[in-house]
Amino acid sequence: MSPKIILLSLLLMIFAYAKSQTEASCYTAFKTNPATAVLPDYSYAGYKFGADSIPNLSLPIFDVSKYGAIPDDNLEDFDGVQAAINAAVAAGGGIVFFPKGKFLMNEQTRRTAGILIPKGNIILRGSGSGTGGTELFITNHFVPTDTTCMYCTPPLFKFYYWQSQPLRTQISLNAKRGDKQITVVSASALKVGDIIEIEMTNPAANNELLAGLTPYPEWTTTINNGITIYEKHKITAISGNVVSLAEPININMTASYTWNVAVTPLTQGFGVEDLWFHGNFHETFVHHKNYIHDSGWSGITMSLAQNAFIRRLRFTDMNSGITLSDSYACTILFIRFDGNPGHFMVENNGGSYGTLLGYIDDAANSPGEWHGPGPSATASATVLWRYRGGTRSGPDSHASYPYYTLIDACNSKYIGNGGDALVCPNHGKDFTYWNHKEIGTFSNIAFWENHLNPPYGNFVKIVYPNVVGWQGKSTFVQSTLGLYESYGKAVLPESLYEAQLALRLGTLPSWITSAKKVWSDYLISNQWPVNPFITGLTTMNDNQEISISVLLQSDGFTLSGNCLNSPYKVYTIEGSLIKSGVIEAYAQHISLAGCAHAVYFVSIQVNGGTVTKKLVF
Numbered sequence: 001m002s003p004k005i006i007l008l009s010l011l012l013m014i015f016a017y018a019k020s021q022t023e024a025s026c027y028t029a030f031k032t033n034p035a036t037a038v039l040p041d042y043s044y045a046g047y048k049f050g051a052d053s054i055p056n057l058s059l060p061i062f063d064v065s066k067y068g069a070i071p072d073d074n075l076e077d078f079d080g081v082q083a084a085i086n087a088a089v090a091a092g093g094g095i096v097f098f099p100k101g102k103f104l105m106n107e108q109t110r111r112t113a114g115i116l117i118p119k120g121n122i123i124l125r126g127s128g129s130g131t132g133g134t135e136l137f138i139t140n141h142f143v144p145t146d147t148t149c150m151y152c153t154p155p156l157f158k159f160y161y162w163q164s165q166p167l168r169t170q171i172s173l174n175a176k177r178g179d180k181q182i183t184v185v186s187a188s189a190l191k192v193g194d195i196i197e198i199e200m201t202n203p204a205a206n207n208e209l210l211a212g213l214t215p216y217p218e219w220t221t222t223i224n225n226g227i228t229i230y231e232k233h234k235i236t237a238i239s240g241n242v243v244s245l246a247e248p249i250n251i252n253m254t255a256s257y258t259w260n261v262a263v264t265p266l267t268q269g270f271g272v273e274d275l276w277f278h279g280n281f282h283e284t285f286v287h288h289k290n291y292i293h294d295s296g297w298s299g300i301t302m303s304l305a306q307n308a309f310i311r312r313l314r315f316t317d318m319n320s321g322i323t324l325s326d327s328y329a330c331t332i333l334f335i336r337f338d339g340n341p342g343h344f345m346v347e348n349n350g351g352s353y354g355t356l357l358g359y360i361d362d363a364a365n366s367p368g369e370w371h372g373p374g375p376s377a378t379a380s381a382t383v384l385w386r387y388r389g390g391t392r393s394g395p396d397s398h399a400s401y402p403y404y405t406l407i408d409a410c411n412s413k414y415i416g417n418g419g420d421a422l423v424c425p426n427h428g429k430d431f432t433y434w435n436h437k438e439i440g441t442f443s444n445i446a447f448w449e450n451h452l453n454p455p456y457g458n459f460v461k462i463v464y465p466n467v468v469g470w471q472g473k474s475t476f477v478q479s480t481l482g483l484y485e486s487y488g489k490a491v492l493p494e495s496l497y498e499a500q501l502a503l504r505l506g507t508l509p510s511w512i513t514s515a516k517k518v519w520s521d522y523l524i525s526n527q528w529p530v531n532p533f534i535t536g537l538t539t540m541n542d543n544q545e546i547s548i549s550v551l552l553q554s555d556g557f558t559l560s561g562n563c564l565n566s567p568y569k570v571y572t573i574e575g576s577l578i579k580s581g582v583i584e585a586y587a588q589h590i591s592l593a594g595c596a597h598a599v600y601f602v603s604i605q606v607n608g609g610t611v612t613k614k615l616v617f
Contacts, residue, residue, distance in 0.1 A: 021489070021490050021491055021492045021494075022486075022491065022492060023491065023492040023493070024468050024469065024485055024486060024491035024492065024493075025485060026038060026039045026466075026468060026483050026485055027039065027491070027492075027493065027496070027499070030500075031503065034178070035178060038466075038482070038483060039432070039466070039483065039496075040177075040250070040404060040406075040430045040432065041178070041248065041500055041504075042381070042383050042404075042406040042408070042432070042496060042497055042500055043497065043500035043501040043503070043504045044247040044248065044329075044354050044381055044504075045329075045354045045355060045356040045381055045382065045383040045406075045497065046329065046330070046331045046354070046355075046356030046358075046383070047307050047308075047309050047329060047330065047331040047356070048307055048329060049246075049247065049329050049354055050356070050501045050505070050509060050511075051505060051509065052509075052511075053509065053510065053511035053514070054271075054309045054311065054331060054333075054511070056531070057095070057123060057269075057271075059093055059094045059095045059121065059123065060088070060091060060093075060094040060095070061094065061095050061097050062084045062085075062087050062088045062091075062094045062095065062096050062097065063084070063097045063099065064077070064080055064081050064084040064096060064097065064098055064099075064103075065080075065099055066084070067080045067081075067083040067084040067087065068080030068083060069081045069083075069084065069098075069103055071098075071099055071100065071101025071102055071103055071134075072101040072102050074104070075104065076104045076105075076106070076107040076108070077103040077104050077105060078104075078105055078106060078107075078108075078111075078115065081096075081098075081103070081105070081115055082115050082116075084096050085115060085116075085117055085122065088122055089117075089118060089119045089122065092121065093119070093120065093121025093122060093269060094121070094122065094123075095123045095125050096122060096123065096124050096125065097125050097126075098124070098125065098126040098127060098134040098136075098275065099127055099134070100127040100128070100132060100133060100134060100575075101134065101135070102135040102137055103134070103135065103136050103137065104137055104139065105136050105137060105138045105139075105156055106138045106139055106140050106141075106142065106156075107139050107140065108140060109140050110143050111140070111142050111143065112142065112143050112144070112145055112154065113142075113154050114142060114154040114155050114156045114157060114158050115156060115157050115158070116158050116160065117157060117158065117159045117160070117270070118160065118161050119161055119267070120161065120267040120268050120269040120270060121268070121269035122159075122269065122270065122271075123269070123270075123271040123272070123273070124157065124271070124272045124273070124275065125271075125272075125273050125274055125275075125531070126273070126274040126275035126276070127274060127530065127575065128274050128276075128312075128527075128528075128530040128531075128574045128575055129274055129275055129276040129312055129313055129314035129336070129527065129528050130276070130314065130525075130526075130527025130528060130530075130573070130574050131527065131574050132572075132574040132575065132576055133274065133275075133276055133530065133574055133575075134274065134275050134276060135276045135278050136156065136275055136276065136277050136278060137278045137280075138156060138277070138278065138279050138280060138297055138318075139280050140280070141153070141279075141280070141281070141292055141296030141297050141319075142154045142155075142156075142296065142297075142298070143291075144291055144295075147290075147291055148291075149291065150288055150290060150291045150293075150294040150295065151291075151294055151295050152291065152295070153291050153292075153294075153295035153296055153298055153319075154298070155298035155299055155300055155301045155320075155323070156277065156298065156299055156300070157272070157299070157300045157301075158300075158301050158302075159267075159270045159300070159301065159302040159303065159305065159308075160301070160302075160303045160304065161267045161304060162303075162304060163265035163304075164265075165197065165262045165263055165264045165265060166262060166263075167260055167261075167262050168189040168190060168196075168261055168262050168263055169184040169185045169186050169187065169189065169190070169260075169261045170184065170185050170255075170258060170259060170260055170261060171183065171184055171185075171198070171253055171255050171259040171261065172184055172185045172241065172255055173255055174252070174253065174254050174255050175249055175252070175253045176249075176252050176253075177248070177249060177250060177251055177252055177430075178248045178249070179248060179249055180244060180245045180246075180247070180248050180249075181242055181243065181244050181245065182198070182242075182243050182245065182249070182253070182261075183241055183242050183243070184241050184243055184261055185241065186241060187238050187240070187241045187242075187243055189263075190235060190238060190243060190261075190263065191235070191238070192235050192236065192237060192238060193234070193235060194234070194235045194263045195232055195233070195234050195235075195263070195264050195265075195266050195306065195328060196232070196233055196234075196235060196243075196261055196262065196263055196264060197230055197231070197232050197261070197262050197263075197264040197351065198229075198230070198231045198232075198233065198249070198253070198259055198260070198261055199228075199229065199230050199259070199260045199261075199262070199351075200228070200229050200253070200257050200258060200259045200260070201225060201226055201227070201228040201229075202226045202227075202257045202258060203222075203223065203224065203225060203226030203227075204226065204256075204257055205226055205227055205229070205254065205257040206222065206223075206226055206227050208227070208229075208251055208252050208254070208257075208429075209227045209229070209251070209401060209403060209425075209428035209429060209463065210227075210425070210428065210429075210463055211429050211463050211464055213425075213448055213463060213464075215424070215425075216424070216461075218421045218422075218424070219421060219422060219423070219424045219425070220422050221422040221423050222422070222423060222424060222425075227401045227428070228378055228400075228401055229251060229378060229380075229401065229403075230326075230350075230351030230378045231249060231250060231251070231351070231353055231380060232264060232266075232327075232328040232351065232352075232353040232354075233245040233246065233247060233249070233353070234246040234247070234328075247353075247354065247381075250353075250380045250381055250403065250404040250430070251380070251403060251404070251428075251429070264304075265304070266304050266305060266306035266327065266328055267304055267305055267306065267308075268305075268306050268307055268308075269308075270302055270305045270308035270309075271308060271309045271310070272300060272309075272310045272311075272313065273309070273310070273311050273312050273313070273531060274311075274312050274313075274528075274530060274531050275313055275314075276313070276314045276316065277299045277300075277313065277314065277315045277316070277318055277321070278316045278317065278318075279297030279315075279316065279317040279318040279319070279339075279342075280297065280317060281293075281296060281297050281317045281318065281319055281340055281342055282317060282340050283340075285319075285340070285341050285342055285343065285370060287343070287370055292319075293319065293342075293343065294319060294320075294343050295319050295320050295343065296319050297317070297318045297319045297320075297342070298318070298319060298320040298321075298323075299313075299315055299318055299320065299321045299322055300321070300322045300323070301322075301323045301324075301325070302322070302323070302324050302325070302327065302330075303324075303325045303326050303327065303350065304325075304326050304327060305324070305327040305328070305330055306327065306328045306329060306330075307328075307329050307330065308324075308327060308330040308331075309330065309331045309332075309333070310322055310324075310330075310331070310332045310333070310335070311331070311332070311333040311334050311335075312333075312334045312528040312529075312530075312531065313334070313335050313336070313528075314335075314336045314337075314338065314527070314528070315335070315336070315337045315338075315345075316337075316338050316339035317339040317340045317342075318337070318339075318342055319342035319343045320342060320343050320344050320345075320347075321335065321337060321344070321345050321346055322335070322345075322346045322347070323346075323347045323349065324346075324347070324348050324349070324352055324355060325348075325349050325350030325351075325352060325377070326350040326351050326352060327350075327352045327353075327355070328352070328353050328354060329353070329354045329355075330352070330354075330355050330356070331355075331356045331358065332346055332348075332355070332356070332357050332358070332360070332373075333356070333357075333358045333359055333515065334358070334359050334515075334518060334519075334522070334528050335359070335360045335361070336360075336361045336363055336527075336528065337360075337361070337362050337363060337364050337369055338363040338364055338365075339364060339365065340364070340365060341364040341365060341367070341368055341369050341370065341390075341392070342364075342369060342370065343369070343370050343371060344369065344370060344371035344372075344396065344418075345360060345362065345369050345371065345372055345373045345393065346360055346373035346374075347371075347373070347374070347376055347396075347398065348373075348374065348375050348376065348379045348382050349375065349376035349377035349378070349379050349398070349400070349402075350376075350377050350378065350379070351377070351378045351379065352375075352379045352380075352382070353379075353380055353381050354381040355375075355379065355381070355382050355383070356383050356385060356497075357373045357374075357382065357383065357384045357385065357387065358383075358385040358386060358387075358515065359385070359386050359387070359515065359518070359519050359522075360373050360384075360387045360388070361387075361388045361522075362388065362389045362390040362393050362412075363390075364390060366390070366391060367390055367391045367392035368389065368390015368391055368392045368393045369390060369392070369393045370392065370393065370416075371393065371396040371398070371416050371418050372387065372389050372393035372394050372395050372396045372412060372413070372416045373387060373395065373396065374395045374396040374397050374398065374402075374405070374416070374418075375397055375398070375402035375405050375427070376396075376397070376398030376399065376400055376402055376418070376419070377398070377399075377400035377401070377402065378400060378401050378402060379402045379405075380402065380403050380404040380405075381404050382402065382404070382405045382406070383405075383406045383408060383497050384405070384406065384407050384408065384410060385406075385408045385409065385410075385495070385497050386408070386409050386410060386495070386519070387407075387410040387411070387412060388410070388411045388412065389410070389411065389412025389413055389439060390412075390413075390439075391413065391439055391440060392413065392416075393412065393413060393416055394412045394413030394414055394415045394416040394439075395407045395410065395412065395415060395416065396415075396416035396417075396418045397415070397416075397418065397419070397426045397427035397431070397460065397462065398418040398419045398426065399418065399419020399420055399423050399424050399425065399426050399427075400419060400420070400423045401423065401428060402426075402427050402428065403427065403428035403429055403430055403431075403463075404428075404429070404430040404431075405427060405430070405431050405432070406432050406434060406496060406497060407431075407432065407433045407434065407436060408434045408435070408495055408496050408497045409434065409435045409436075409494060409495045409496075410436055410437070411436075411437040411438075411439065412436075412437075412438075412439055413438070413439050413440050414433075414436070414438055414440070414442060414445065414472070414474055415459075415460050415462075416460075417460055418460075424461055425460075425461035425462060425463060426460040426461050426462055427460075427461075427462040427463065427465075428463050429463045429464065430466075431462050431463070431465040431466065432465065432466040432468065432483075432496070433465065433466065433467050433468065433469075433470060434466075434468050434469060434491075434495070434496040435468070435469035435471070435490050435491060435494060435495070435496075436467075436469070436470055436471065436472070437471045437472065438470070438471060438472025438473070438474055439472075440472075440474075441472065441473040441474050442459075442474040442475075443474070443475055444475055444476070444477055445459050445474055445475065445476045445477065445480075446459055446476075446477035446480045447459060447460070447461060447462040447463075447464070447465055447477075447480040447481070448461055448462075448463075448480045449477060449479075449480060464480065464481060464482035465481060465482060466481070466482045466483035466484075467481055467482075467483065467484050467485075467487070468483055468484075468485045468486060468491060468496075469485070469486050469489065469490045469491035470486075470487050470488065471488065471489070471490055498512055517614065520616075521573065521599040521614070521616070524597075524598060524599055524616065525573050525598055525599050527573065527574070529573045529599065529601075530573065530574055530575040546559070546560070546561035546562075546563055546604060546606070546611055546613065547559075547560050547561055548560075548602060548613050548615055550615070550616070550617055554589075555591050555592060555593045556589060556590050556591040556592040556593065556617070557589075557590055557592065557602075557615055557617060558587055558588065558589050558590070559583060559587075559588050559590055559602070559604075560586060560587040560588070561586070562586070563583050563604055563606045564583060564584070564585070564586060565582060565583065565584075566582070566583045566604050566605055566606040567580070567581070567582050567583075567604070567605045568580065568581060568582070568583055568590075568602060568603065568604045568605075569602070569603045570590070570592070570600055570601070570602050570603075570615070571600060571601040571602075571603065572598070572600060573598060573599045573600065573601070578592075578595065578600075579592070583604070592617055595617065597617055598617060599614065599615070599616055599617075600614075600615040600617060601613070601614060601615070602614075602615050
């Protein structure tokens, strides 16, 4: 059966299934009055909080091959890549470009530092993460300064630019979850456009995160020192000592708990795309065996970033993939893990606010990665969107007081254990499963009870999680849940993040539709498509005057529209040119005889520009 017939059958099944669903009552209540609804607003997540698509920035190009990093020459390329990055930094920013081929990124032993990206406006751009793209091969693991620290191994790429953030003021009046204003002691040191960090550590505030639940005795830091909360917000207006924020606060803020407010300098213009990180870890993974198993081959850490993006990456035989920390309004999208399973995939931590983790795929060898993607260490407003896990990995909530997290339209194990017992629970208030399709079966999941074998007992500790539209065979102790609706049957909207984003913006942004198309292409080809900007395809316009149609049993496609005498080129998903010519008729058949059924790009030079259209053949 051809991919086209399979796709049509799937669409018909999805349509019939959607007709049987009903809108969740908790979502209806949210639409009616978000201020009083139990269901949180999770729409403030991702690059520019979802309002804009990730741009293809026009910056100077710094080709690593011109700085000594030559692909496929069997010589180490570490210094050449760092030299290209240094040149881009010195120039005030740029795209550090990796041509196709294999780069050797660590042929040394005992290397204790990776490659540093110390300033903003630096994009690392490869030529694709699949076949024929850019492979960053890491022969030897890196080594931490303290080898007893199992999670301190330096990554291959570290994005980090620190600036001091002196205390400016404190909150003087109570504020509640959902508010977009705070009142401070003095706003004289603040200005519109500042990103501020609101911080508090206080045992008296534990109830704000735990909703009246009692900490277990092993959680000594939580009991003695109290929870720690960090939230980042952008100032939109100041009137006297009343400060208006671009996005809502995600937890009640009682002034008597001493909430400090400081301007936090963040770095704009960090990005990574279209690269294959290939490690050399081939042992059977043992959790916390040593630093090699936990973090010996690590890909990326990115800190203090604003509107950053990491997309279309592949990680093979790596211990850990991506760590984002202390950041604001960032997106991590289209990430694949395969090969030998390692420690963790994607971690969002360190007080990050509004992070979107989307279309992350655990394709590692059975049973999959140890920890799935998720929040840690005071992260809030995290959305894990359309993640596909293995039989072992689930959404990982890694303690140290994350809160306000959405697990949206995912397909995985129900959860992943993680976090230090001293700083449990694994997650505070406002954790929501929405239309979760479960892998595996567990009986009587109790998110606070059954405290055997501490710190987790039989299950991780989450404060009254919401379970809506659960699709699986596991059962729950309902007294440990918050919202509990439509067990065993999906609800509408199918994606809560998408629906709430459309409500806030007035329409569903086009990048959501594009992302879904990328995923459908991935399911056919098993690799992320190459960014057309790196193959010479200069735009991804959808010019409605030009259409592509593929008829059943056809050996190619028909190109039609007002594009007579226009040159065309057909590229594979990894960017290889397979066919070119000139359009000689208003409706012209172009044969792909001998080509595999797959996803292709068709580039047409018309009206002084280039139109790029996707073809599923």
